[in-house]
Amino acid sequence: MEPQRTCAACGHQTNEGRRLCDECTKEWARRLAWLLKAGMPALQQIVYKQATTRERSPRHGNAAYASPPVNETAQALFGTVEVHLQLMGGMLNLAPVGHDRYGRARTLKQWSELIRLLLHRLGELAGLETAGDLYADTTRLAEKVDAATTRTAERLLIGVCPDCLNERDEQGKPIRTPIYAAQSSRYAVCPACGAWLDLKRIRLEYLRSAGLMHITRTQADAARWIRDNTGVNVTGKDLANWRSRGKMPSTRRIDRHYWEWNIMELLACAQDRAERDRGDV
């Protein structure tokens, strides 16, 4: 009988011939299945959008959009995950097998087919000498894919798409497409025109066009400013509610009619409103 082993990931006892315990093997399967059903398809979408953006660049004549780094990041991550899967396939001798430049066996199958095969042979995978490291790699990569593809409530209204702003709608007005992104994101894709947007640039342009950090407006005009700049339907009453709830600490009253509004607070209000509107649908 084989000696008892402990799980390379969590230290619990493992079944005979395995380097990982049942729990960790189950978790590994969950990660792989998530990559198959959600993670990789979502990542592929992001990589795909790069192509449409590239096509648009010459028309807009904007060199800043020519090589958007976030696309390359998504593409590189996609490739890294696929190689990771191919190397695991190679260790199980899943045909067809090629070799990489380090001489490592690498199954030459596409990621989705490969994940299905790996899920069927997870027991063998968990028996590999390096199972602990492989499982750790899968987890790390799945979390990277998750971070690269998740659309969460953390997304904030950043500004409007400058490319859409150059276009006109049927009434001859500039098209204002609101752009949402996570606070930590550096780039986003316009949902209307597909342009790659440098969010720092958008934020700065936004502030500049609005006279830096504050605008002096009546309550009704501040609400109109938000509607014009974000397309979100905010009313003066919404702003009054926000102030009374202490959500606009940097906004100051100037006289009976005018307020000095903090732009970030106005945008946060619009964000809140947009989320509630979406929630109602």
Ligand SMILES: [Zn+2]
């Ligand atoms: Zn374990």
Ligand SMILES: [Zn+2]
């Ligand atoms: Zn746009």
